[in-house]
Amino acid sequence: MQIQSAYASGLQGLQTAQSGLTQATIDVAKPAPSQTSSPQDPTQAVEQVDKISALLSANESLRLGEASAKVLETDSETIGTLINIKV
Template identity: 75%
Template structure:
């Protein structure tokens, strides 16, 4: 079993966060269905995302990006410490 480096894990996390944030932004920007239909006839399109869920997803992606950045920083500090010890 191969263990990924902190840099690789952090980079994958940043890419995932960017992808999630992009999708959440697209979902928030989609227009809402018009309210002209009668209440009994108004059915919500299954493909239409919920704006609240999209905003929560954007916030989640932001936190994932912050955590991934901390992983990269910790890995960098650890490598720096190892280099200082060996030199």
């Protein structure tokens, strides 16, 4: 089993967060169903759930990005500390 470096994991997490946020943004921006449908129409309820899911996905991607940035920051600090000890 190959273990990725912290830098590679952080970078991959940022890329995943960016792509997830892009997809969530696209899902939220989709046009709403036409107003001609009745309020009791089940497809309107499904559309509302999809928008909520997309917003939750956007929030999840945001948190993933923040965690990945913290991984990169910690990796950088650790490397800096190791270099200071060796020099």
